[in-house]
Amino acid sequence: MLLQPPDPEGLRAWMRDHKDMTLTRKVMSESEAVRRFVREGDYVGFELYGTVRCPLSVVREIVRQGPRRLRLLGQGLMDVDFLVAAGLVEAMDITYVGYEAYGLSSVLRRAAEKDGLRLIEWSNAALAWRMKAAAMGLPFLPARSMLGTDTFKHSGARRMKDPYTGIELALLPALALDCGVIHVHRADVFGNCQLDGITGFALEMARASKRLIISAEQIIETEEILKRPEKTAIPFYLVDAVVHAPFGAHPGETCYLYRRDEGHISGYLAAARSAEGMKRYLDEWVYGVPDHAAYMRRVGESDLAKLAEEKGS
C-alpha cells in the first residue's frame, strides 16, 4: 500500500554509492538539473510549499520536461497543481493540497473527483516525521498522532504498543524521496546552503532525498560559508545540483526577500477553476517560456522589483 516503502539498507547503499563527499561544483541550469536528477516514475517532493519559499522555477521546468508517472509528496499548492494538471502524477501521499485562505484546489478536485487520482492520507506532522525517519537512517518513527482515525486507515502506518510504558503508538514508515527540491536563500557552488526564517521541513527533506536539487536565490562565496559554519542548514554532500534562481518562488514569497504576488495568485486561481483555464495558464506561464529567465521577463522586472521592495508589507 505504501507508495515508497522504507528501505534503510537500500538507502545506505545509495548514499555510499552516489553521494559525493568531496567538493565538486554543482551549479547548473534548471534544465540540466531536472534532466539529470528527475526521472520518470520518481517519488518527488518540494519544500517549503506553494506560496512560501517553494522552488517553483524548478517545478515549472519539470512540467516542461514532463517526466511521467511521478509519485508526489502532497504538501502544496501551485507546485502540486502544476504537476497534476500536466498529467505527470500517478499517485500522491497527501497531507494538504489547498489554498489556505483562498479555499480548495480546483486542480486537485478535478483529479480526485473525475480522474480518480490515487491519494494516500497522512497528517502534516506524519509526512514530516516520515522524512525525518529516513533522514535518521531508520525504518520508522513512532508517533502519537494519526491514531483512531480514517486518516490512519488510509495511510500505510502501523500500530505498536510501547514495550516500556504500554502506550499505543503509530509507526510511521520512513520516506526517502527519489528527488527532493528545496528553495534556499543562499548556496555556494558546492551546495552548502543557508536558510533564513522558519526551516519548514527543509532539514528533513534534504537528508531524506536520494537526489537533491537546490534552487538558490543567491550563489555566495564558499568563504561566507566557512565564516559561519553554524549557518549551514544543508551541507554540500547532500546536494546534487545547485540552480541559481532569483525570484525562484514567484508567485510565492521568500521571506526577507520578496512578498507573494497576490495579483498573479488571484489570476492563477481564477484560471485554475476550469481545465481549459488551467491549460491556458500553463501554456502562458510554463510551456510558453523556455526557462526561468524568460519567466521573469514575462512577469516583468519592475513588478518583481516591487515585490522585493514590499517584502516587509
Place this chain on the structure above:
Amino acid sequence: MLLQPPDPEGLRAWMRDHKDMTLTRKVMSESEAVRRFVREGDYVGFELYGTVRCPLSVVREIVRQGPRRLRLLGQGLMDVDFLVAAGLVEAMDITYVGYEAYGLSSVLRRAAEKDGLRLIEWSNAALAWRMKAAAMGLPFLPARSMLGTDTFKHSGARRMKDPYTGIELALLPALALDCGVIHVHRADVFGNCQLDGITGFALEMARASKRLIISAEQIIETEEILKRPEKTAIPFYLVDAVVHAPFGAHPGETCYLYRRDEGHISGYLAAARSAEGMKRYLDEWVYGVPDHAAYMRRVGESDLAKLAEEKGS
C-alpha cells in the same frame, strides 16, 4: 534497571503544569537558580561537556549547595568529576567520562573501582537519541547502534524487529532530565538563547529537561532575538532560569570567545590523581569561593583576558 524510565504522559503533564508560556524575567544568580531548580535525588545533565562550552560555574555552585543522591548523564570531564568527587552522585548513565587526549578520569576510576559507583552503559549517540526521544514526546527511539554488545546488555535498551523491513533495532528509552544545564553564548532575560558553533546535544537536552537552567556568556536585549528569530536555538518557554556567567565554561573553552586554560586543566588533572589532591582542588576552586564572580577574581582578570585574546589560537 533504568535510572530514569520513560514516561511521556508524566512529561506532558509536567510541561503543561510547570512551563511558563508567557514572558517572565528569569535572570537570577547561580545560587538562586541551583537552590530553586536542582533538588536532592534529581537526574541532572550538562551540555556540552567538561572542556567545551560547559556550564562549569553552575556545576561548582551545585557542588557548593550539595544536593545528594543525584543521578547523572555521564558525558563529561570536570563537570562529572566535581560532582562525583563531592559525593553527590548515586548512579550514572555513562557514555564517556575521561580526558580525551589526556587520558582517564582519576575521579571516575576511584569511584568505580573503590566505591562501586553504579554505572549504566550507553553509546554517545544512544544518550543523545534518548534525550531526543523525550524531546519528541515519545517513549523511545529506534536505533541501529549498540546491538550485539555488552554495552547493550549493560544498558536498559530493548530490541525489536521492524515490522516494515524485518531489520533488528535497538529501542532506546526516552530520557527526560529533572534538570538540565546548558551554557550558551547569548540569552535574553526571558530565556531565548542563541548558540554559536556546533550545537552538541543542546537542542535535545533543552527540550528533554523538566527544569532548565541556562548559563549565558552574555545577556542581550530581546530586540536582538526578534531581529533574527532563526537564530533562537532554545525558545524562552523551555527555560526556568537564566544565569549570567561570563567565562562560565572556564577552564574549558567557549568557541569564538575564549580558549581553554591548559595550565589550569593540567594543574587540575595532576591534583585529581589522588583523593587528597582532588579535595584540595575543590577546597580551593569550588568550596573556597562563594560564587562565580569570586572564582573569576581567583583565576585573575588578566589571565581571563589572555584566554579571550587567544581564542583563535
Place this chain on the structure above:
Amino acid sequence: MSAYSATEMLVCLAARQMRGRTAVFIGTGLPMLAAALAKRLYAPELLPVFEFGGIGSTLDRLPLGVGESRTFERAFAALGICDVMETAQRGLIGDGFLGGAQINAWGDLNTTVIGPHDRPKVRLPGSGGGNDVGSLCWRTIILMKHERQRFVEKLDFLTTPGYLGSARGRERAGLPRGTGPYRVVTDLGLFDFAPRTKRMRLIALNPGVKTADVVAATGFKLAVAPRVENNPPPTEPELTTLRESVDPQRIFLKQSA
C-alpha cells in the same frame, strides 16, 4: 450596537474562549482572526504557534498562510515543523484551533472528502496539521458554520480525532491522556462536550438564535445543557478591533463562516 456578520460573531465568540497564558496552535483562516483579536483584547500574553515553525508572532499583520513570513514577524523563534509538532506532542501547546467540512457529535472532523474516498463528490484539502492538532494539543476549539449537512450523524471520513465516537474513544486509540475538544464555536452558539458521554452539548446561544433553531440545524441528536446561556453580540471594541486592526482588508471577514 453595529450590525455584524455571522462570521464576525463567530470570530468574537472564538476569541472569548482563549486563555492568555498558553500557547495556541493556529491554522489558516478564521482561527488567525480569533487569535489576533484575543491577543489584542483578552489574552495579550497568548503565544501564537504556527505549524511550519513560527513561534510568538505579534499577529500585527494577518498571515495568509501558516508558513508565511508574517507567522514569524517579530517572533521569538523561527523553527521547523518537526520542532513545533514535537513541542505539541511533548505537551507544551495548550490550545489548538480546528475547523472542518463535517463534524459529528463527538467533535470528530472531516476535512478530507465528501463522498467515498476513492471517488469523492468533493475532494477537500486533507488533514494538514489538523489531525496533529486534534491529537496532541491539550484542548481544541472547533470553529464551524452551523448547517445540518455539516453537523452529521456519520462523517464521510474521520480526518481528525475529537472524542472518536465514544467516551473512551481517545483512550482506546492511545491518544495522549486528558486531551480532546473543549468548545465548538458556531454562528448559532457555543457547545461543550458532556463530561460523561463526551457528546456535544449546547451551552450558549448567539443573539436571536433559539434552541430549536440549533437542534434543527444539527444532523445528530444534540444534547442541551441544563442551563443555556446567551452569548452577547460582538461588542464595539471587538468589531472595531476586528475591522480596523485585525483584518482591515477584509480578506477573511468577507468569507462566509
Place this chain on the structure above:
Amino acid sequence: MSAYSATEMLVCLAARQMRGRTAVFIGTGLPMLAAALAKRLYAPELLPVFEFGGIGSTLDRLPLGVGESRTFERAFAALGICDVMETAQRGLIGDGFLGGAQINAWGDLNTTVIGPHDRPKVRLPGSGGGNDVGSLCWRTIILMKHERQRFVEKLDFLTTPGYLGSARGRERAGLPRGTGPYRVVTDLGLFDFAPRTKRMRLIALNPGVKTADVVAATGFKLAVAPRVENNPPPTEPELTTLRESVDPQRIFLKQSA
C-alpha cells in the same frame, strides 16, 4: 632515514590506509594525527567529521577534543551530535577510527572496564562514540598498541562491535549490512580480517618485526595471510609533516602508541 618512534610508525601506517574521497569519523588522539597527516599527504579531499557536529575542518590545527572549536575551524558546517550520528546511520560516513584497551580476533573492542563491570580493576572511559562508529560507519580502522594483554582471546567487556565473535555475528545482531572492521594498525604491523572467518589476519609487518614477534604479542590464535608484505618505515615527508605541521607541540606524539 630518521629515527622514529613506535607511535610515529603507527600514525603513518594508519594515514596510508585512508581513502581520499570519503568522510572519516575521527575520535580523540592518534586518529586525529593520522587524519591530519593523510589530509596533508595522501587524501586532501578527506572530509573530517567529528561527533559533536564539526564537518570538514581543515585540521590545520590539532583539536584536543572532539567538540573543540578546532573541529569546526574553517569548516563547512557546525551541526550537532544527532545529525552526525544519523548521517552515519544513513550510510554517508565511509571510514571511522577506533581504538581500545582490548581487542579480540574479530576486532571487537573494549573501552569500558578491565575486570568485572560491577567492581572493575580499571574503569575506562566507556563507549563514547566508539560503539556508534563501530556500528554505523561502512568500515573502521582500528589503532592499537600491540601487546599480549591487549590482543586477547576474550574481552573483559565488549564495548564496540567488530565482527562480534563470528563470521555472521554482525548480521545476526542486526547491524547495518556490509559494515565492519577493515584494518587493524599496530606498532608491529597491519592486519585485515579474513573474508570467510572474519578473524584478524596479519598482512604486513612493520620494519624490523618478524611474524613470530607478532604471534607472541597476540593473545589469540592469529591468522597469517599467505603473503605477508613489509610496511615501509615512515618516510621523510611523513615524519616532517607529522612533527612540524601536524603536531608541532608533540601533544599526541609524545604519548605511547
